[in-house]
Amino acid sequence: MNSHYASVEPSREEVDALPGPTVLEFGAPWCGICKGAQPLIEQALSAAPPLRHLKIEDGSGRPLGRSFGIKLWPTLVFLRDGRELGRVVRPTSAAAISDELARLVQPA
Template sequence: MNTNYASVEPSRAEVDGLSGSTVVEFGAPWCGICKAAQPLIAKALAGTQPLRHLKIEDGSGRPLGRSFGIKLWPTLVFLRDGQEVGRLVRPTSVDAISGELARLAQPA
Protein backbone atom coordinates (compact mmCIF):
# COMPACT_ATOMS: atom_id res chain seq x y z
CA MET A 1 0.00 0.00 0.00
CA ASN A 2 1.24 3.45 -0.86
CA THR A 3 1.13 5.72 2.16
CA ASN A 4 1.69 9.07 0.43
CA TYR A 5 -0.38 10.78 -2.20
CA ALA A 6 1.54 11.32 -5.44
CA SER A 7 1.44 14.99 -6.40
CA VAL A 8 2.51 14.16 -9.96
CA GLU A 9 -0.22 12.12 -11.57
CA PRO A 10 0.03 9.78 -14.54
CA SER A 11 -1.94 10.59 -17.65
CA ARG A 12 -5.28 8.93 -18.28
CA ALA A 13 -3.71 7.11 -21.24
CA GLU A 14 -1.04 5.67 -18.93
CA VAL A 15 -3.66 4.48 -16.44
CA ASP A 16 -5.84 3.02 -19.21
CA GLY A 17 -2.79 1.12 -20.48
CA LEU A 18 -1.98 -0.57 -17.17
CA SER A 19 -2.15 -4.35 -17.21
CA GLY A 20 -3.39 -6.44 -14.32
CA SER A 21 -5.21 -5.27 -11.20
CA THR A 22 -4.92 -1.67 -10.04
CA VAL A 23 -6.57 0.36 -7.32
CA VAL A 24 -6.47 4.12 -7.91
CA GLU A 25 -7.13 6.08 -4.73
CA PHE A 26 -8.04 9.74 -5.16
CA GLY A 27 -7.81 12.07 -2.17
CA ALA A 28 -5.68 14.69 -0.47
CA PRO A 29 -3.21 14.55 2.43
CA TRP A 30 -5.09 17.24 4.36
CA CYS A 31 -8.54 15.61 3.90
CA GLY A 32 -9.90 14.38 7.24
CA ILE A 33 -12.19 11.78 5.65
CA CYS A 34 -9.23 10.47 3.62
CA LYS A 35 -7.12 10.19 6.78
CA ALA A 36 -9.93 8.34 8.58
CA ALA A 37 -10.23 5.82 5.71
CA GLN A 38 -6.52 4.94 5.65
CA PRO A 39 -6.65 2.16 8.30
CA LEU A 40 -9.60 0.55 6.46
CA ILE A 41 -7.81 0.69 3.12
CA ALA A 42 -4.57 -0.63 4.63
CA LYS A 43 -6.33 -3.56 6.30
CA ALA A 44 -8.25 -4.49 3.14
CA LEU A 45 -5.15 -4.27 0.93
CA ALA A 46 -3.09 -6.31 3.41
CA GLY A 47 -5.40 -9.27 2.87
CA THR A 48 -5.06 -9.41 -0.92
CA GLN A 49 -2.68 -10.66 -3.54
CA PRO A 50 -0.12 -8.06 -4.56
CA LEU A 51 -1.63 -5.43 -6.82
CA ARG A 52 -0.82 -1.95 -8.03
CA HIS A 53 -2.04 0.83 -5.71
CA LEU A 54 -1.86 4.36 -7.10
CA LYS A 55 -2.55 7.01 -4.49
CA ILE A 56 -3.19 10.25 -6.36
CA GLU A 57 -3.51 13.70 -4.82
CA ASP A 58 -6.62 15.17 -6.38
CA GLY A 59 -7.96 18.69 -6.53
CA SER A 60 -9.57 21.31 -8.69
CA GLY A 61 -8.23 21.24 -12.21
CA ARG A 62 -6.40 17.92 -11.81
CA PRO A 63 -7.00 16.12 -15.12
CA LEU A 64 -6.87 12.49 -13.95
CA GLY A 65 -9.51 12.95 -11.27
CA ARG A 66 -11.73 14.90 -13.64
CA SER A 67 -11.42 12.19 -16.30
CA PHE A 68 -12.76 9.67 -13.76
CA GLY A 69 -15.53 12.03 -12.61
CA ILE A 70 -14.20 12.22 -9.05
CA LYS A 71 -16.30 14.51 -6.86
CA LEU A 72 -15.73 13.26 -3.29
CA TRP A 73 -12.66 11.96 -1.47
CA PRO A 74 -11.51 9.41 -0.92
CA THR A 75 -12.66 7.55 -4.00
CA LEU A 76 -11.23 4.15 -4.85
CA VAL A 77 -11.41 3.10 -8.50
CA PHE A 78 -10.77 -0.60 -9.18
CA LEU A 79 -9.28 -1.34 -12.60
CA ARG A 80 -8.58 -4.58 -14.46
CA ASP A 81 -6.31 -4.09 -17.44
CA GLY A 82 -7.09 -0.38 -17.44
CA GLN A 83 -10.88 -0.85 -17.39
CA GLU A 84 -12.98 0.21 -14.41
CA VAL A 85 -14.71 -2.74 -12.73
CA GLY A 86 -15.70 -1.10 -9.47
CA ARG A 87 -15.71 2.09 -7.43
CA LEU A 88 -16.14 3.06 -3.80
CA VAL A 89 -16.75 6.63 -2.69
CA ARG A 90 -15.85 7.41 0.92
CA PRO A 91 -15.55 3.78 2.03
CA THR A 92 -16.61 3.19 5.63
CA SER A 93 -15.77 -0.49 6.12
CA VAL A 94 -13.03 -3.00 5.44
CA ASP A 95 -15.71 -5.39 4.16
CA ALA A 96 -16.84 -2.99 1.43
CA ILE A 97 -13.27 -2.50 0.21
CA SER A 98 -12.50 -6.22 0.49
CA GLY A 99 -15.62 -7.04 -1.51
CA GLU A 100 -14.49 -4.84 -4.39
CA LEU A 101 -10.96 -6.30 -4.18
CA ALA A 102 -12.41 -9.82 -4.35
CA ARG A 103 -14.44 -8.85 -7.42
CA LEU A 104 -11.32 -7.37 -8.96
CA ALA A 105 -9.43 -10.63 -8.39
CA GLN A 106 -12.06 -12.71 -10.24
CA PRO A 107 -11.25 -13.59 -13.84
CA ALA A 108 -12.89 -11.37 -16.42
Template sequence: MNSSYATGEPSRAEVDALSGPTLVEFGTAWCGFCKAAQPLLAEALVDAPSLRHLKIEDGSGRALGRSFKVKLWPTFIFMRDGQELGRLVRPGSAELIRQELARLELAAS
Protein backbone atom coordinates (compact mmCIF):
# COMPACT_ATOMS: atom_id res chain seq x y z
CA MET A 1 0.00 0.00 0.00
CA ASN A 2 1.29 3.43 -0.91
CA SER A 3 1.28 5.78 2.05
CA SER A 4 1.43 9.13 0.26
CA TYR A 5 -0.32 10.66 -2.72
CA ALA A 6 1.77 11.10 -5.86
CA THR A 7 1.66 14.68 -7.11
CA GLY A 8 2.66 13.60 -10.61
CA GLU A 9 0.11 11.55 -12.44
CA PRO A 10 0.34 9.04 -15.26
CA SER A 11 -1.70 9.66 -18.38
CA ARG A 12 -5.03 7.93 -18.84
CA ALA A 13 -3.48 5.94 -21.69
CA GLU A 14 -0.73 4.70 -19.35
CA VAL A 15 -3.28 3.61 -16.72
CA ASP A 16 -5.45 1.91 -19.35
CA ALA A 17 -2.38 0.01 -20.59
CA LEU A 18 -1.56 -1.53 -17.18
CA SER A 19 -1.89 -5.29 -17.07
CA GLY A 20 -3.24 -7.21 -14.12
CA PRO A 21 -5.15 -5.91 -11.10
CA THR A 22 -4.76 -2.24 -10.19
CA LEU A 23 -6.30 0.00 -7.58
CA VAL A 24 -6.29 3.69 -8.49
CA GLU A 25 -6.97 5.86 -5.44
CA PHE A 26 -7.82 9.55 -5.85
CA GLY A 27 -7.70 11.96 -2.93
CA THR A 28 -5.51 14.44 -1.06
CA ALA A 29 -3.40 14.34 2.07
CA TRP A 30 -5.50 17.04 3.76
CA CYS A 31 -8.91 15.44 3.06
CA GLY A 32 -10.57 14.16 6.25
CA PHE A 33 -12.51 11.47 4.38
CA CYS A 34 -9.27 10.30 2.74
CA LYS A 35 -7.52 10.09 6.10
CA ALA A 36 -10.43 8.12 7.59
CA ALA A 37 -10.32 5.61 4.73
CA GLN A 38 -6.62 4.79 5.10
CA PRO A 39 -6.93 2.27 7.98
CA LEU A 40 -9.78 0.55 6.13
CA LEU A 41 -7.70 0.33 2.97
CA ALA A 42 -4.67 -0.95 4.89
CA GLU A 43 -6.78 -3.65 6.51
CA ALA A 44 -8.26 -4.76 3.19
CA LEU A 45 -4.95 -4.75 1.32
CA VAL A 46 -3.24 -7.09 3.80
CA ASP A 47 -4.53 -10.01 1.73
CA ALA A 48 -3.60 -8.41 -1.62
CA PRO A 49 0.17 -7.85 -1.48
CA SER A 50 0.64 -8.14 -5.24
CA LEU A 51 -2.03 -5.56 -6.12
CA ARG A 52 -0.70 -2.49 -7.92
CA HIS A 53 -1.83 0.58 -5.94
CA LEU A 54 -1.65 4.00 -7.57
CA LYS A 55 -2.36 6.75 -5.04
CA ILE A 56 -2.93 9.94 -7.01
CA GLU A 57 -3.38 13.43 -5.60
CA ASP A 58 -6.47 14.89 -7.21
CA GLY A 59 -7.84 18.38 -7.54
CA SER A 60 -9.12 21.01 -9.89
CA GLY A 61 -7.54 20.76 -13.32
CA ARG A 62 -6.05 17.30 -12.74
CA ALA A 63 -6.61 15.41 -15.98
CA LEU A 64 -6.53 11.83 -14.69
CA GLY A 65 -9.21 12.36 -12.05
CA ARG A 66 -11.40 14.18 -14.56
CA SER A 67 -11.02 11.35 -17.08
CA PHE A 68 -12.44 8.98 -14.43
CA LYS A 69 -15.18 11.50 -13.53
CA VAL A 70 -14.01 11.69 -9.90
CA LYS A 71 -16.21 14.07 -7.91
CA LEU A 72 -15.62 13.09 -4.25
CA TRP A 73 -12.58 11.86 -2.33
CA PRO A 74 -11.45 9.29 -1.75
CA THR A 75 -12.50 7.47 -4.87
CA PHE A 76 -11.12 3.97 -5.42
CA ILE A 77 -11.15 2.63 -8.98
CA PHE A 78 -10.65 -1.14 -9.24
CA MET A 79 -9.20 -2.15 -12.61
CA ARG A 80 -7.94 -5.24 -14.37
CA ASP A 81 -6.02 -5.01 -17.63
CA GLY A 82 -7.04 -1.38 -18.11
CA GLN A 83 -10.77 -1.94 -17.59
CA GLU A 84 -12.70 -0.48 -14.67
CA LEU A 85 -14.46 -3.31 -12.85
CA GLY A 86 -15.56 -1.47 -9.73
CA ARG A 87 -15.58 1.82 -7.89
CA LEU A 88 -15.98 2.90 -4.29
CA VAL A 89 -16.48 6.46 -3.13
CA ARG A 90 -15.84 7.16 0.55
CA PRO A 91 -16.03 3.51 1.61
CA GLY A 92 -17.28 2.95 5.14
CA SER A 93 -15.68 -0.42 5.82
CA ALA A 94 -12.75 -2.64 4.92
CA GLU A 95 -15.30 -5.28 3.93
CA LEU A 96 -16.57 -3.13 1.04
CA ILE A 97 -13.02 -2.79 -0.23
CA ARG A 98 -12.43 -6.54 0.14
CA GLN A 99 -15.58 -7.24 -1.90
CA GLU A 100 -14.24 -5.15 -4.78
CA LEU A 101 -10.86 -6.88 -4.51
CA ALA A 102 -12.63 -10.24 -4.72
CA ARG A 103 -14.33 -9.09 -7.93
CA LEU A 104 -10.90 -8.37 -9.39
CA GLU A 105 -9.82 -11.90 -8.56
CA LEU A 106 -12.96 -13.38 -10.12
CA ALA A 107 -12.31 -11.43 -13.31
CA ALA A 108 -8.96 -13.21 -13.61
CA SER A 109 -10.62 -16.63 -13.62
Protein backbone atom coordinates (compact mmCIF):
# COMPACT_ATOMS: atom_id res chain seq x y z
CA MET A 1 0.00 0.00 0.00
CA ASN A 2 1.26 3.45 -0.87
CA SER A 3 1.28 5.72 2.16
CA HIS A 4 1.69 9.09 0.41
CA TYR A 5 -0.43 10.83 -2.18
CA ALA A 6 1.49 11.46 -5.39
CA SER A 7 1.39 15.14 -6.29
CA VAL A 8 2.33 14.40 -9.90
CA GLU A 9 -0.44 12.41 -11.50
CA PRO A 10 -0.26 10.13 -14.53
CA SER A 11 -2.27 11.09 -17.60
CA ARG A 12 -5.61 9.43 -18.27
CA GLU A 13 -4.04 7.75 -21.30
CA GLU A 14 -1.33 6.23 -19.07
CA VAL A 15 -3.93 4.97 -16.59
CA ASP A 16 -6.10 3.53 -19.37
CA ALA A 17 -3.07 1.58 -20.64
CA LEU A 18 -2.17 0.00 -17.27
CA PRO A 19 -2.28 -3.79 -17.50
CA GLY A 20 -3.91 -5.95 -14.85
CA PRO A 21 -5.65 -4.90 -11.63
CA THR A 22 -5.15 -1.35 -10.35
CA VAL A 23 -6.65 0.63 -7.49
CA LEU A 24 -6.66 4.41 -7.91
CA GLU A 25 -7.12 6.23 -4.63
CA PHE A 26 -8.05 9.89 -4.94
CA GLY A 27 -7.75 12.16 -1.91
CA ALA A 28 -5.57 14.74 -0.23
CA PRO A 29 -3.01 14.53 2.59
CA TRP A 30 -4.81 17.20 4.63
CA CYS A 31 -8.27 15.59 4.26
CA GLY A 32 -9.56 14.30 7.61
CA ILE A 33 -11.93 11.79 6.01
CA CYS A 34 -9.03 10.48 3.89
CA LYS A 35 -6.86 10.08 6.98
CA GLY A 36 -9.67 8.29 8.81
CA ALA A 37 -10.16 5.83 5.95
CA GLN A 38 -6.48 4.82 5.75
CA PRO A 39 -6.71 1.94 8.28
CA LEU A 40 -9.68 0.48 6.36
CA ILE A 41 -7.88 0.78 3.04
CA GLU A 42 -4.70 -0.71 4.48
CA GLN A 43 -6.61 -3.61 6.03
CA ALA A 44 -8.37 -4.46 2.77
CA LEU A 45 -5.27 -4.12 0.59
CA SER A 46 -3.10 -6.16 2.96
CA ALA A 47 -5.52 -9.10 2.61
CA ALA A 48 -5.69 -8.85 -1.19
CA PRO A 49 -3.32 -10.40 -3.72
CA PRO A 50 -0.55 -8.04 -4.87
CA LEU A 51 -1.82 -5.33 -7.18
CA ARG A 52 -1.01 -1.81 -8.29
CA HIS A 53 -2.16 0.92 -5.86
CA LEU A 54 -1.84 4.49 -7.08
CA LYS A 55 -2.58 7.12 -4.47
CA ILE A 56 -3.26 10.38 -6.29
CA GLU A 57 -3.54 13.81 -4.68
CA ASP A 58 -6.68 15.34 -6.10
CA GLY A 59 -8.04 18.86 -6.15
CA SER A 60 -9.68 21.54 -8.19
CA GLY A 61 -8.41 21.55 -11.76
CA ARG A 62 -6.62 18.19 -11.49
CA PRO A 63 -7.35 16.48 -14.83
CA LEU A 64 -7.16 12.82 -13.76
CA GLY A 65 -9.70 13.19 -10.97
CA ARG A 66 -12.01 15.21 -13.21
CA SER A 67 -11.77 12.55 -15.95
CA PHE A 68 -13.09 9.99 -13.43
CA GLY A 69 -15.79 12.35 -12.11
CA ILE A 70 -14.33 12.42 -8.61
CA LYS A 71 -16.38 14.64 -6.31
CA LEU A 72 -15.71 13.29 -2.78
CA TRP A 73 -12.57 12.03 -1.06
CA PRO A 74 -11.40 9.46 -0.63
CA THR A 75 -12.65 7.68 -3.71
CA LEU A 76 -11.19 4.32 -4.71
CA VAL A 77 -11.55 3.38 -8.37
CA PHE A 78 -10.97 -0.28 -9.24
CA LEU A 79 -9.59 -0.89 -12.74
CA ARG A 80 -8.64 -3.96 -14.72
CA ASP A 81 -6.62 -3.33 -17.86
CA GLY A 82 -7.56 0.35 -17.67
CA ARG A 83 -11.31 -0.31 -17.50
CA GLU A 84 -13.31 0.71 -14.42
CA LEU A 85 -15.00 -2.22 -12.70
CA GLY A 86 -16.19 -0.45 -9.55
CA ARG A 87 -15.60 2.28 -7.00
CA VAL A 88 -16.01 2.98 -3.32
CA VAL A 89 -16.60 6.55 -2.19
CA ARG A 90 -15.74 7.48 1.41
CA PRO A 91 -15.40 3.90 2.64
CA THR A 92 -16.79 3.17 6.09
CA SER A 93 -15.68 -0.47 6.27
CA ALA A 94 -12.82 -2.63 5.05
CA ALA A 95 -15.46 -5.11 3.83
CA ALA A 96 -16.79 -2.65 1.22
CA ILE A 97 -13.27 -2.28 -0.18
CA SER A 98 -12.57 -6.02 0.06
CA ASP A 99 -15.74 -6.81 -1.91
CA GLU A 100 -14.56 -4.62 -4.80
CA LEU A 101 -11.03 -6.05 -4.56
CA ALA A 102 -12.45 -9.59 -4.82
CA ARG A 103 -14.29 -8.65 -8.03
CA LEU A 104 -11.16 -6.95 -9.35
CA VAL A 105 -8.84 -9.93 -8.95
CA GLN A 106 -11.31 -12.51 -10.30
CA PRO A 107 -10.26 -13.97 -13.64
CA ALA A 108 -11.79 -11.96 -16.49
